[in-house]
Amino acid sequence: MNPEQAxxxxxxSIRPSAIRRFFDLVNGMKDGAISLSIGEPDFVTPWAIREAGIHSLEQGHTHYSPNAGFRELRTEICRYLDRRFALRYDPDTQVVVTVGGSEAIDLxxxxxxxxxxxxxxxxPCFVSYLSCAVLADAKVVTVPCYAEDGFKLDPERLRAALSPRTKAVVLGFPSNPTGAVMSRDELAxxxxxxxxxDAVVxxxxxxxxxxxxxxxxxxxASFPSMRDRTVVVNGFSKSFAMTGWRIGYACGPAxxxxxxxxxxxYAIMSSPTTAQYAAIEALRSCDAEVAAMVAEYDRRRRVVVDAVRKAGLSCFDPLxxxxxxxxxxxxxLTSTDFCETFLTEEKVAVVPGNAFGGPGEGFVRICYAYSIENIEEAMHRLQRFTAGRIK
Amino acid sequence: MGIRETILGLLEKDSRLTAERIAVMTGFPEAQVAAEIAAMEKEKVILAYGAVVDWEKTDRDPVTALIEVRITPQRGQGFDRIAHRIYSYPEVKSCYLMSGGFDLMVIIEDASLKSVARFVSERIAPLDSVISTATHFILKKYKMQGTEFAPKSEDDREALFV
Incomplete structure (x- = not known):
């Protein structure tokens, strides 16, 4: 029996990502190399959150939680979404705590x-959307977003992509990989x-x-007409620097x-109990820590955009x-050639834009969830790299 | 937060930041940042620029002591005059007026335990207004001015495609 055939x-049908070879190269890099390639916060989870996780372990909270997550956490999630984004949900019927946002998208x-x-x-979009849709037996219809539109979703292109068979539209804003956001007017x-x-968002x-x-x-979901047809996926990984805890959630129609x-x-049973206790603390007491991290990201963002433009590359303002x-x-250079040459010559890793879909060709993703020292050195190397190449 | 508070927040963490770098990080014009810094230096909002040093890693490893001082305030001068007599010694790194069980918290840095003890017994204790002193030596510094002394500095994240 051939296991491949099984x-x-x-x-x-999901081919191994072409980007894997590139990341093998990155992991093989020795001293002096700088990676701006990993899409996760460099900050360690705020101490109050870690402390809450530790405390829960000391108290012996090591068992399963209810499938949808502890009610206390679901209640805090509802309070948070109302407080921050004017979204109202019922903790008993409209929230499921998941293993990161990725599980919520899959579900x-x-x-x-x-x-x-x-x-x-x-x-371009987060790579899981397409693969999860394929694994759900969907036929994927992509809509290109372009640099001249600030990588926002153009309503007319969306209209052209919709058909009577459209079951769902996956939106990812703010966007990984482009940093694009959609304002209320644009979303309208x-x-x-x-x-x-009849598509669900x-x-x-x-x-x-x-x-x-x-x-x-x-x-x-804050548009009245969308409320009953939108599943909001959110989580703790990016906002609270909790990627390794693997905890997120989905809210929407019951x-x-x-x-x-x-x-x-049936697939997961319930999300990690320790992470749920930590997440409760995150939502209750860590607004200031989040604000401090966001302020730091914003400074780094300005440094990178400024340096990229000084390097002669055009770049919209990612908000x-x-x-x-x-x-x-x-x-x-193509995206792939740029990244491989930049890595070999200057030992800086950034990700080819085409890894996130066709419209990403001609672009690269630079992640600024890195220390300002590393960012500034990497940008210095970028300017050296482009100096001889831009006519 | 206004421009001054923004600049101060950045300089408090890294006093080497230039006006140019602060301008890039904040979006304020460089000339305005430079002018604000100059004005704040003149107005003594910014008093000094320094570094947080782990002296244990050097050949010089000074002793630091916290001294609680109880004093009798002087008529018309309160605690300020006696505090001035104490903090004017260069060995005194910090001096605070406190609420609670004692009056002044004096932080001293000197070459040895003996020299700190001598400073307390010869300079502080004999002052007329001083009722008593209690000296506490610092054994180990874990964190100072928001900086941890043994931080996890390496970025050991594995490259992963997300």
Whole structure:
């Protein structure tokens, strides 16, 4: 028996990421190399949150939680979403605590999609959207977003992508990898288009807290017409620097959340108990720590954008997440060539934009969740790298 | 937060930041940042620029002591005059008027335990207004001015595609 043949066609249809070779190179780098490639906070989880996790262990809270998560946490999540983004949910029927935001996206797609249903995904985007949709047997329809629009979703392009078979639209703003955000006015035009369809929106808002002035985060679920057809996905990884705790959540219409909880119950059982206790503390007492991290990201963001432009690369002002997505076409290199050459010559790792979908070709993702010293040195090397290449 | 507080917040963490770098980080014009810094230096809002040093890693390893001083305030002068007589010695690194069980917290840095003891017995204790002193020696510094002495400095994250 050939184990390869035993694999499902669905799984086999997902090819190993071409980016893997690049990340193997990055991990093999020796001293003097700087990576601006990993999409996670460099900050350690604030101490009050870690302390709450430790305390829960000392108290012997080492058992399963209810499938949907502790009620105390679900209640705090509802309070937080109301306080920060004017979203109101019922903790008993409209919230499921998940293993990171990624699980919530997977659950939502599996709860909604039947084989052959279409899922619309704007690109460039977080790589999980497409793979999770494929694993849910969906037919993926991508919508390109372009630099000239600040990588925002164009309503007319969305309209063209919708069909009677569209089951879901996955939105990820603030965006990984571009840092683009959608304002309330811009979302309003998207809402107008969606009102003409029966698609459910899966709105990945993991980076909501990382929105920089003058922008403010607006959730598409805050539009009255979207409330009952949007699953909001959020979590603790980015905003509270809790990636390793693996904890996130989804909120939305009760029937969809009940279905998601059904899958979660059989696939996962419940999210990690220690992480749930830590998350309760995060929501109750860590606004100041979040604000301090956001302020620091904002300073780094300005440093990177300024340096990238001084390096001769054009770059729109990214007002969200912790990524800058400059246009590298002036160097005459493709995204992949740029990243591999930059890594080899200057020992700095950034990620090729095409790894996030076709429209990312000609761009690279620079993550600024790194110390300012590393960022400044990397930007110095970038300027040296582009100096001889831009005519 | 205004421009001054923004600049001060950054300089308090890293006093080597230039006006140019602060301007890039904050979005304020460089000339305005430079002018504000100059004005704050003149107005003594910014009093000094220093470094947080772990002297244990050097050949010089001074002794630091916290001295609680109880004093009798002087008519018309309160605690200020006696405090001035104490903090004017260069060995005194910090001096605070306190609420609670004692009046002045004096932080002294000197070459040895003996020299600190001598300073207390010869300079502070004999002063007329001083009722009593209690000297506490610092055994180990874990954190000072917001800086940890043994921070986890290495970024040991594995490259991972997210």
């Amino acid at each position: 694999l499902s066609r669905r799984v086999r 939502a797609l599996r709860a909604l999609v039947d084989p052959g249903d279409e899922v619309v995904v704007p690109e 035009k998207v809402v107008e288009v969606l009102e003409g369809s 899966i709105s990945d808002e993991l980076y909501a807290e990382l929105t920089y002035a003058p922008a403010t985060h607006c959730s598409i 029937p969809i959340l009940a279905a998601m909880n059904k899958i979660h119950q 969200g997440a912790f990524y800058v997505f400059p246009d590298i076409r002036a160097t005459g």
